[in-house]
Amino acid sequence: xxxLELFWICFRTSLLSFGGVYGALPxxxxxxxxxxxxxxxxxxxxxxxxxxxxxxxNMVIATLLGxxxxxxxxxxxxxxxxxxxxxxxxxxxxxxxxRYRRVAWVRRVELALRPLVIAFxxxxxxxxxxxxxxxxxLVTLLVSGLGxxxxxxxxxxxxxxxxxxxxxxxxxxxxxxxxxx
Amino acid sequence: MSSxxxxxxxxxxxxxxxxxxxxxxxxxHGLSVxxxxxxxxxxGLLTFGTGSVFPIYERALVRDAKALSNxxxxxxxxxxxxxxxxxxxxxxxxxxxxxxxxxxxxxGVLAMCxxxxxxxxxVIEAVPIHRLDVQAVFHGFAVGALVxxxxxxxxxxxxxxxxxxxxxxxxxxxxxxxxxxxLAVGALVxxRVPMAHIAGIGVVACLVAEFVA
Numbered sequence: 001x002x003x004l005e006l007f008w009i010c011f012r013t014s015l016l017s018f019g020g021v022y023g024a025l026p027x028x029x030x031x032x033x034x035x036x037x038x039x040x041x042x043x044x045x046x047x048x049x050x051x052x053x054x055x056x057x058n059m060v061i062a063t064l065l066g067x068x069x070x071x072x073x074x075x076x077x078x079x080x081x082x083x084x085x086x087x088x089x090x091x092x093x094x095x096x097x098x099r100y101r102r103v104a105w106v107r108r109v110e111l112a113l114r115p116l117v118i119a120f121x122x123x124x125x126x127x128x129x130x131x132x133x134x135x136x137x138l139v140t141l142l143v144s145g146l147g148x149x150x151x152x153x154x155x156x157x158x159x160x161x162x163x164x165x166x167x168x169x170x171x172x173x174x175x176x177x178x179x180x181x
Numbered sequence: 182m183s184s185x186x187x188x189x190x191x192x193x194x195x196x197x198x199x200x201x202x203x204x205x206x207x208x209x210h211g212l213s214v215x216x217x218x219x220x221x222x223x224x225g226l227l228t229f230g231t232g233s234v235f236p237i238y239e240r241a242l243v244r245d246a247k248a249l250s251n252x253x254x255x256x257x258x259x260x261x262x263x264x265x266x267x268x269x270x271x272x273x274x275x276x277x278x279x280x281x282x283x284x285x286x287x288x289g290v291l292a293m294c295x296x297x298x299x300x301x302x303x304v305i306e307a308v309p310i311h312r313l314d315v316q317a318v319f320h321g322f323a324v325g326a327l328v329x330x331x332x333x334x335x336x337x338x339x340x341x342x343x344x345x346x347x348x349x350x351x352x353x354x355x356x357x358x359x360x361x362x363x364l365a366v367g368a369l370v371x372x373r374v375p376m377a378h379i380a381g382i383g384v385v386a387c388l389v390a391e392f393v394a
Contacts, residue, residue: 056297
């Protein structure tokens with residue numbers, strides 16, 4: 001029964017949340033911490049932090065919470081519930097969109113909604129910049145400056161850029177520790 | 182078709198069926214099913230740092246494989262962002278279904294999500310994430326993702342000048358209203374207003390700016 005519960009909770013949360021984990025986090029906290037008491041707030045936040053850094057969607061937090069609640073079967077139930085919801089939703093809406101995309105007003109609505117995409121992406125970039133500059137501003141500027149230069153000149157593709165950024169930040173930390181702000 | 186001569190008369194598409202985003206014919210794009218799934222395996226295994234995935238998609242699908250035009254990419258991104266649920270999964274499923282069909286869409290989502298789930302289980306069990314030097318690596322990933330995101334936003338911003346009619350440029354006033362909505366919604370996100378509220382307000386604001394103002 002707990003596996004079905006986990007599946008349904010994750011399915012419902014995924015379906016009703018906007019903005020991925022940012023929209024889902026309050027509901028996950030309400031259900032997993034406050035209502036069911038399955039995990040503590042610290043454990044929830046630990047899952048959130050890990051989800052921010054590992055590859056793939058950051059909704060992987062649900063998989064980690066499922067693991068905490070019911071082991072690997074719980075992780076599987078939460079995984080399926082989380083990702084089945086958007087799959088079903090897109091199956092429905094994509095069919096409609098493809099059927100009517102040639103109609104001019106549909107095209108205009110799509111254009112009208114583009115500012116939302118810019119807003120979400122831009123805000124995500126600003127939020128990351130704010131967090132990193134608060135943490136170690138000089139190191140952040142050095143690493144981002146190096147990364148931006150190498151990427152803009154075409155010397156690095158995206159995945160190697162991530163690796164170089166991670167390695168450079170680590171080297172600066174290990175080499176200079178607290179001497180660099 | 183004229184019956185009096187051998188000329189073929191091609192009727193113009195009616196004005197209400199303009200389609201500036203020409204559909205890429207099936208299999209005419211430079212991306213195979215194997216290439217699609219391999220891209221998602223790489224994303225699922227290697228893209229550490231939230232925010233880096235959409236720029237990687239744009240680079241791989243628009244610039245490298247030329248499987249999508251800029252317009253099609255923006256269209257898919259818009260759909261993914263306005264629908265509820267993880268936008269990355271929605272984006273992947275939509276494009277997979279459009280380019281290859283529903284089965285490949287499901288496989289693409291699994292190829293992306295499954296390795297990441299395994300990574301997450303491994304990291305939380307075995308990686309000492311409380312150590313400062315380990316966190317330094319993750320901070321580096323975040324900075325790399327920031328560089329990619331800024332580049333993507335710069336490219337996407339050009340889409341705010343797109344017109345719904347071929348050959349008819351969009352007015353400066355409409356472009357300005359689109360920018361105003363983008364900045365206002367971005368401010369709401371930074372102020373940590375609940376995302377469901379932002380989505381609702383944002384959609385209404387976008388439609389008002391486009392159709393009413």
